[in-house]
Amino acid sequence: MADQVMPNAENVNDNANSVATNAKSVSEEDAKKAEEFKDKANEFFKNQDYNQAITFYTQAIDLNPTIAAYYGNRSFAYLRTECFGYALNDATAALKYDPKYIKAYYRRASANMALGKFKLALKDFETVVKVCPGDKDAQKKYSECGKIVKMNAFARAIAVDDNKSIADSLEIASMTIEDDYSGPCLDNGKVTQKFVQELMDTFRDQKGLHKKFAYQILLDVKKLFQEQPSLVDITVPDGAKFTVCGDIHGQYYDLLNIFKINGQPSESNPYLFNGDFVDRGSFSVECIFTLFSFKLLYPNHFFMSRGNHESYTMNQMYGFEGEVKHKFTAKMADLFTEVFNWLPLCHCINGKVLVMHGGLFKDDSVTLDDIRKCDRNKQPPEEGIMCELLWSDPQPQCGISESKRGTGSQFGPDVTKRFLQRNKLDYVIRSHEVKNKGYEIAHDGKCITVFSAPNYCDTMGNQGAFITLKGGDLTPKYTSFDAVPHPQVKAMQYASSLFGLF
Known part of the structure; x- marks a missing residue:
């Protein structure tokens, strides 16, 4: 206590x-x-x-x-x-x-x-x-x-004295695979559809991925994210389906349930996962390697935005760092920090729907080009465009208010309306907040929240949800779902011992 x-x-x-x-x-x-x-x-x-x-x-x-x-x-x-x-x-x-x-x-x-x-x-x-x-x-x-x-x-x-990244210091070729390892293997160092299916089955059965393959995935996905801009433009053809998911927070078995309900990611079934893949839930390792593997398998049809929990401080407190150290190594935890720094900050669908984890800005003059120019290869700052994209929340009243979280801000329907008009957008999708049905429509339908971790932390009793759009009219369709059973590993299992405070 x-x-x-x-x-x-x-x-x-x-x-x-x-x-x-x-x-x-x-x-x-x-x-x-x-x-x-x-x-x-x-x-x-x-x-x-x-x-x-x-x-x-x-x-x-x-x-x-x-x-x-x-x-x-x-x-x-x-x-x-x-x-x-x-x-x-x-x-x-x-x-x-x-x-x-x-x-x-x-x-x-x-x-x-x-x-x-x-x-x-x-x-x-x-x-x-x-x-x-x-x-x-x-x-x-x-x-x-x-x-x-x-x-x-x-x-x-150490960072001041040595600017060499973890990625540059790894010698994967020298890592040996033990004879008794029976898990999934990369095909000539590459993710394949067979590998992803075996990986998901292995994780479902509470078995692990060899560290050699885990490190290779992280190196490859880091390189892929480095090649992407801070704002990624997505084109969805007329009539084609596109799915947006919110926070997953290490709830691996609920992630599998999304794929069961909505189909696994593929070139004909593209997804965007909108941040907070890890922390709190105690299967964050399983979630992030599954998502990263899909990103490598379908780089142009599977998208991931950075959330406020893809950061060193959050991972240190809320469990992901501890989980990676428990299941792999401290060095891998540091490598995850490097990879998370390169995650895109937001995505724009057909030039009409902007998707970010947190929300909008105190500064009324921010444009999509300002977001594109944002330097994201760092830990989230305490103010500015990057901070607000990851941390801000909508509020029902007009104007800007102090953040209830202590970081970012709260923005009203007038702020949303002006931002959409200035940037010729139809609406925004964001995540970042638990909602009873897994989603919430606010600001006259122009600000939509989607949250995909049902019964959050095994205590909240909420549903999760995902949003499907079709190219052309981009009208959102909402699917809510309940939590599914998972192994008896409690949420926050790997969180900092200081969490007795909260």
Whole structure:
């Protein structure tokens, strides 16, 4: 548990009276009503209805905005709904009203960890252990966070001293294949239809791919992605079918189910997978090698966009790095980072439908040509075109708002309308958010979300979906589907040990 520095620290039923009410600005009646809202919020929190809890914590804050515990509790609820930007703001607000409120330091550290801001998280953990030196849980989190900060600093130092890539240092020819290996083999170093089918069957049966073939796939797909622009134009002939899938997040058996429902990828059945192939689900290795193999098999009929989870920091926290190290090697985890850096940022179908993982931009003047010119061979920055393509979300109200995630922004229907008009587009498709039916139509039908990981993290109960279009009118058709059984390996199996915070 993350919050054991005080008795019952994870219990959201905080004593709101730990911070004195500002009697000059809050009436006794409002203070009493705020406590009632807080109590309702706590009940919803205990029942894991975090959105309703947030609603009532917000009402309590509106009536009595000087109570640190209200912000601290709402911060905790935001953490559970992965609104890390909002959680960060609330934890900071709680500390404004009570600088000694230890749980707020935990909340803020949690949010910063989730956002990959390890140095800031470490600073808050340090505060906690100074106040509560006997707390073993706090000491553990402080130690683990410190290790990540040191490891990242060391990695940066190595990168400065040695610019040679992992891909350039590999000697695949010297890798031997053991006599007892019975898995799929590349044909003269190349992916074939037979190989892909055997690979999917092997992974389905929880068996592995030899590292020699895994490394070869990564080298070949990296070269292929390097040859592609940041914005890839796709042509779908009149009447031809094209499928867009959203987040997969390491849910391999649900990926196989998509192919069962909609047919396997082929030149006559092209696909676009719109980012977040890995992390959270504990079969991310199986997902990514299957997708990369299809990319190599059908380079002009199988497409992949980068998501916010195709990045070093996310992989470090949310499980993919740990999974690759467990199933292969640390060197391969580093090679994946190089490959992910070359994934295209978005795709444009017939010059009319733009598909990106996250969303649109604060800057109203961004054009498709600006996206084409975007330098993507790097880790996602904290602002700008690349950041927003990977991280932003739509909102129902007009204008631009601060991101609930702490990165990117939230954009309204007016922003979408102007972007489409400026670039002569019909609508946009994006992913990045769980939806109950696996999809959502917003902004007067001009902003569509598709999410393809049903029962996300084995807990959400949502359906997944994919979208099929036909060349010509490009009218979207939605297919929702339920989760299928998978082996008893829990989601987040390989995630950072610091995820006890969330």
